[in-house]
Amino acid sequence: MAANEGKGKGRRGLLWAVITIVVGLYTLFPVFSILATSLKPTAELSSGKLLPSAPTLENYQSIFAGAASDLFIPALINSLGITLISTLIAVVLSTLCAYAIARLDFPGKRLILAAALGVSIFPVISIVTPLFNLWRQIGLYDTWPGLIIPYLSLTLPISIYTLSAFFQQIPWDLEQAAQVDGATTFQAFRKVIVPLAAPGVFTTAIIAFFIAWNDFVYGISLTSTGAARPVPAALAFFTGASQFEEPTGAISAAAIIVTIPVIIIVMLFQRQIVSGLTQGAVKG
Amino acid sequence: MSTITLKNIVKKYGDGFPAVNGVSIDIADGEFIILVGPSGCGKSTLLRMVVGLEDITSGDLLIDGERVNEVAPRDRNLAMVFQNYALYPHLTVYENIAFPMRLGKNKLSEDEIDDKVRLASAMLDLDEHLERKPGNLSGGQRQRVAMGRAIVRDADAFLFDEPLSNLDAKLRGQMRTQIAQLQRRLGITSIYVTHDQTEAMTLGDRVAVLKKGELQQIASPRELYEQPTNLFVAGFIGAPSMNFLPARVEGGRMQTPLGALEVPQRLLDAAEGKDVVLLGMRPEHFEDAKLVDEAIKPHGTTFSARVSHSEWLGNEQYGYIEYESDAKVKDLLDELARDLDGDEMEPQIVASFDAASRIRGGDDAELWVDGRRMHVFDVETGENLTRDAEAGARLTEEANEERAREIQRAREKD
Numbered sequence: 001m002a003a004n005e006g007k008g009k010g011r012r013g014l015l016w017a018v019i020t021i022v023v024g025l026y027t028l029f030p031v032f033s034i035l036a037t038s039l040k041p042t043a044e045l046s047s048g049k050l051l052p053s054a055p056t057l058e059n060y061q062s063i064f065a066g067a068a069s070d071l072f073i074p075a076l077i078n079s080l081g082i083t084l085i086s087t088l089i090a091v092v093l094s095t096l097c098a099y100a101i102a103r104l105d106f107p108g109k110r111l112i113l114a115a116a117l118g119v120s121i122f123p124v125i126s127i128v129t130p131l132f133n134l135w136r137q138i139g140l141y142d143t144w145p146g147l148i149i150p151y152l153s154l155t156l157p158i159s160i161y162t163l164s165a166f167f168q169q170i171p172w173d174l175e176q177a178a179q180v181d182g183a184t185t186f187q188a189f190r191k192v193i194v195p196l197a198a199p200g201v202f203t204t205a206i207i208a209f210f211i212a213w214n215d216f217v218y219g220i221s222l223t224s225t226g227a228a229r230p231v232p233a234a235l236a237f238f239t240g241a242s243q244f245e246e247p248t249g250a251i252s253a254a255a256i257i258v259t260i261p262v263i264i265i266v267m268l269f270q271r272q273i274v275s276g277l278t279q280g281a282v283k284g
Numbered sequence: 285m286s287t288i289t290l291k292n293i294v295k296k297y298g299d300g301f302p303a304v305n306g307v308s309i310d311i312a313d314g315e316f317i318i319l320v321g322p323s324g325c326g327k328s329t330l331l332r333m334v335v336g337l338e339d340i341t342s343g344d345l346l347i348d349g350e351r352v353n354e355v356a357p358r359d360r361n362l363a364m365v366f367q368n369y370a371l372y373p374h375l376t377v378y379e380n381i382a383f384p385m386r387l388g389k390n391k392l393s394e395d396e397i398d399d400k401v402r403l404a405s406a407m408l409d410l411d412e413h414l415e416r417k418p419g420n421l422s423g424g425q426r427q428r429v430a431m432g433r434a435i436v437r438d439a440d441a442f443l444f445d446e447p448l449s450n451l452d453a454k455l456r457g458q459m460r461t462q463i464a465q466l467q468r469r470l471g472i473t474s475i476y477v478t479h480d481q482t483e484a485m486t487l488g489d490r491v492a493v494l495k496k497g498e499l500q501q502i503a504s505p506r507e508l509y510e511q512p513t514n515l516f517v518a519g520f521i522g523a524p525s526m527n528f529l530p531a532r533v534e535g536g537r538m539q540t541p542l543g544a545l546e547v548p549q550r551l552l553d554a555a556e557g558k559d560v561v562l563l564g565m566r567p568e569h570f571e572d573a574k575l576v577d578e579a580i581k582p583h584g585t586t587f588s589a590r591v592s593h594s595e596w597l598g599n600e601q602y603g604y605i606e607y608e609s610d611a612k613v614k615d616l617l618d619e620l621a622r623d624l625d626g627d628e629m630e631p632q633i634v635a636s637f638d639a640a641s642r643i644r645g646g647d648d649a650e651l652w653v654d655g656r657r658m659h660v661f662d663v664e665t666g667e668n669l670t671r672d673a674e675a676g677a678r679l680t681e682e683a684n685e686e687r688a689r690e691i692q693r694a695r696e697k698d
Contacts, residue, residue, distance in 0.1 A: 176337050177370035181384035181433065182358045191383075195374045 031259070038252035045248050059253035068238055068250045074226035075234030080261065082144050082230060083212040086151040090208040091201060093152075094159035099193070101160070102167035103175075113160075120157035128221045135222055142223045147230065150218045155208035162207065166200025167193075202269045209265055213258075231258045286348040286440040286473055287313050288334065293343035295329050295497070303329045305497040306343070314471045314691060316464075317502075318488035320478055322520070322625040326497035327477045328367075328445055334475060335364050335443050347440060358387075363434035367446040369426045371418040371433075378414040381405065381432040404432040407466070424455045431466070441473040448483065460486060468694040481523055485509075489687045490680065493517050495623055503676060504683035510657075511676035515562065515666035518659065519620055524567050524602065524634040528617060528661070530610035531555070531563040538563055541607035542633070545585045547655040554660045554669035560612050561669070562661040567602065569657055570635030572643055573650035584654040592632075593645035603643055605633040605651075613663055620666070 033050065038059050040052040047053075063072040101109055131150060132141070140146035170193060178188035219233035229237075235254055238247035288311040295304040304326040311317050319327040332338040334345060336357035345353050352360055363384075371380050381401045385392045392400075405411050408428040418426055427447060434442055447463070448456045464487055467474050478484055484491050485505040492502040493516070501513040505521075512518035518526045529540045533555050537544040540563060547563075555561040573586045591603040609617075609631035635651065643649045660669045 171368065171370065173366050173368055173370040174372060176357075177364070177366055177433075178372075178383075179357045180335055180337070180362065180364045181437070182387040184358065187387060192372055 034252045034255050038249060038256050040249060042245060042249055045246065059249040060257075062250050063254050063257070068247070068254075071226070071234050071237055072231070072250075072254055075229050075231045076257070078144070078226070078228055079213065079230040079232075079258070082147050082151065082228070083209060085144070086148045086155060086212045087205055087208045089148070090152055090155040090159050091205050094156055094163050094204060095197070095201060097160050098163035098167050099189070101164045102170075103172075113164075116157035116160050119153055124154070124217050128217055131218075132221055142225055142228050144228055146222050147218060147228055150222070151212040151215065154211050154215070158211070159204045159208050162204045163197070163200050166197055166203075170196050206265060206269050210262070213262065287311060287346075288441060288473060288475070289344075289346040289349075290330075290334070291344040291346070293330065293333060293345065294341045295326070295333060295338060296341045302341075303497050304333070307492075307494070307497075307499045308343075309492055309499070309502060311473060311475065314473055315687070316467050316474045316476065316487060316489045318476045318478060318484045318491040319494060320481070320484040320491055320520075321494035322623065323479060324496075325494040327479075327494050329497075330494070331364075331443055331445055331475060331477045335362050336360050361437075361440045362443055363437045363439035363441070364443040364445065365427075365430045365434050365447045367449060369418075369430040369450075371426055371429055373418050376415050376417055377405075377410060377421070377429050377432075380418065380429055381410075381436055384433060384437050400436045401432075404435045407435065408432050408462075423451050424459065427451060427459060428462075431463070435466070435470070439472070441475065442467070444474065444476040444478075446478055447476075449478070449480070456480075456483075463487065465694075468690050469697075471691045471695065481521065485521075489683055491521075493520060495520075504680040506683065507676040507679040510679065511671050511673070512659070512668055513671060514668055515564075515616070515620055515661045516623055518564050518661070518668065519624055522566060524636075525624070526564045526566050527633045527635075528562045528564050528613075528620075529607070529633070530560055530613040530663075531660075532560050533558075541610070541631075542589060542605075542653070543585070543587045545587075545653065545655060546583075547658060551655070551658060551660050551670055558662070560610065560663055562613060562616070562663055564659040564661055564668075565653060566657070567634045567636040569654040570603075570633075570637065571652050571654075572637045572641035573652040575638050575641055576652045580654075581652065583656050584652050586650060586652045588648060588650050590648050591635075591643055591645055594643060596639065598639060600636050600639050601641065601643075603635045603637055603645075603649070603651075605635060607631050607633060616663055616666065 036051055037045070039055040039057070040047075041054065041056050041058060044052060044054075062068050097112070100106070101112065127150075135141040135146050140149070174192050174196070175188045178192045179185070183191065214232065215230070216232040219230040220236060223229040223233060226234075231254065235251050238250050238254070288309075290307055290309045290311075293304055293307045294302060296302050307326075307330060309317065319330060321327050329338055333340050336352075336355065340353050344351050347360065347362075372383060375383065378401055381404055382397050385397045385400065401414070402411075405414055408431055410425070410428055410432060413421060413425060413429075418429065421429065427450075430447070444463070448459050451459060460483055463476075467487075476483070476487060488505055490502055491505055491508055493500045493508065495516050501508060501517045503511075508517060508521045512521060515528070519528070529542065531538040531540045531545070533539075533552055534544065536552065538547050538551070538555070545563070551563075569584075576584075576586075589605045592606050593604050595602045635653075637643060643651075659671070661667065662669055
């Protein structure tokens with residue numbers, strides 16, 4: 001019996017390992033391919049081989065110090081700044097909103113949730129043209145706020161949804177216990193609810209960060225110069241050394257560089273996402 | 285130390301349904317009050333109104349003579365132990381206990397906090413667990429942490445909301461004793477909500493029985509058991525519960541499905557002029573006729589009946605006797621069963637015999653039932669027609685004296 005179980009477990013473990021490897025290869029191969037391309041010298045770009053015969057950093061040099069740096073460096077700063085600011089605003093606003101939705105009974109609660117859902121399923125491409133006109137008229141075109149505001153419309157709905165689910169998991173009793181213990185509503189929120197909601201807040205922050213970081217449509221439509229253009233849009237403006245050369249190498253290098261912040265963010269935040277933190281609060 | 289007074293407390297929800305309806309209770313300083321009743325009787329709602337987590341629709345709540353209806357929970361200075369403990373999972377046991385003392389109003393210095401936490405943890409046997417998180421504790425340990433958080437407060441009163449209902453039977457017994465000792469030692473006014481009879485009977489100085497938001501009777505456990513005010517209290521208190529038999533007065537005896545029973549004159553007087561009454565008798569009023577002392581036999585009636593099945597428990601045994609129900613009382617008994625969380629009242633008597641009795645399921649047995657401690661209930665109102673209010677009051681008075689003695693003794697011991 002026990003041996004059988006062990007066998008079954010082993011077999012299942014093997015199955016999972018195979019699945020993990022297949023999925024890993026499927027998702028990581030393109031990244032590896034881009035990495036390999038970014039290390040190829042210009043002459044080798046169309047060689048048809050996966051690995052560069054003589055790896056070189058010339059593409060990285062070109063985007064940081066060479067011809068493409070005027071385009072790439074401001075774009076990197078824009079991307080980081082705009083994304084971080086919109087993530088921060090989205091997290092703060094959605095925390096307050098989701099707390100209210102999870103805890104209070106107020107008229108229009110369903111309306112807020114429905115509106116959030118409605119906004120999130122609205123196709124971006126249909127808003128972008130009117131927004132372009134509006135932004136030009138009121139002076140938001142090609143500015144940071146001009147991108148932060150539309151990004152909030154993408155990140156807020158999903159943040160509100162995710163966080164209100166998290167808040168609903170926190171037992172009501174904890175807050176009431178805190179109140180009976182002598183805490184004010186705000187103390188109960190800060191000392192009990194916020195620490196418990198932290199995993200949810202970090203998860204939401206990661207999601208919001210990705211959405212804003214990966215956006216292309218708003219980025220290319222609502223900007224025209226290095227003043228606000230984010231990296232995904234800037235990549236489209238890369239040019240080769242001559243008109244007969246494709247900028248593939250530089251674009252690959254830039255793509256690798258913009259992946260790095262995403263990895264860092266996930267590494268930083270995943271430690272905070274400890275599941276089951278509320279375990280032990282209630283029941284026996 | 286304080287008194288708590290509830291005056292005509294009413295709680296109505298949005299749909300106008302009264303969850304608690306006109307409850308008045310006077311709780312003396314240091315008294316241990318139990319609120320008991322079947323689920324949905326409003327006992328938890330009442331407790332939550334006292335602590336301030338629910339609004340009071342009408343009526344007055346006084347703590348030490350001051351009206352506190354609108355006072356926020358944090359300013360009432362009451363400590364509460366929640367049914368699910370409500371420990372803060374991100375804090376250690378130490379910090380959980382220290383939590384109330386770190387908040388604005390009753391902020392203490394680190395040394396004072398440490399002293400109090402250590403004192404509470406010693407009292408509750410938590411010394412080894414102070415640095416652990418609630419998630420790693422057993423149910424009983426969590427329960428003690430919740431108690432610790434209440435003790436350190438120097439609160440005016442303790443409120444318990446079914447604190448033991450998530451523990452297994454053995455642990456529940458231990459914690460019950462611990463709570464009782466702690467309450468006596470601290471001499472602190474306590475209100476305790478439970479649906480468990482044993483807890484109600486063993487812990488309470490007085491027990492308040494609630495049904496559908498209305499207070500039925502508040503008295504010492506003995507008074508509730510021996511002098512219940514109505515059918516509901518009689519059926520609710522005691523396990524297995526009291527048997528109710530339809531009865532008619534005929535020739536100086538009570539004619540019941542078990543036969544004609546000898547009862548004292550006062551029972552006959554109470555049933556005078558009524559077509560049919562309900563005769564209430566507890567399982568222990570029955571006995572195997574062979575084992576009854578000749579001297580007391582005349583106080584009851586010997587009858588024969590078929591015992592459908594029996595349960596031998598070691599210290600005693602239960603025999604079940606089926607009988608023909610009377611249509612006139614069926615509705616009342618079914619309603620009672622619903623009030624007590626059951627479906628319908630089986631027309632069946634539960635009798636308890638001495639463990640030595642050889643009566644077994646399926647036997648036609650000679651049984652004896654004691655007529656002296658029976659009660660007569662009105663079939664219309666469910667009211668107890670034979671309740672001796674004076675005797676009841678005497679029992680509650682005795683309980684009060686016992687409490688005073690116990691507190692005195694606990695103080696001398698410290």
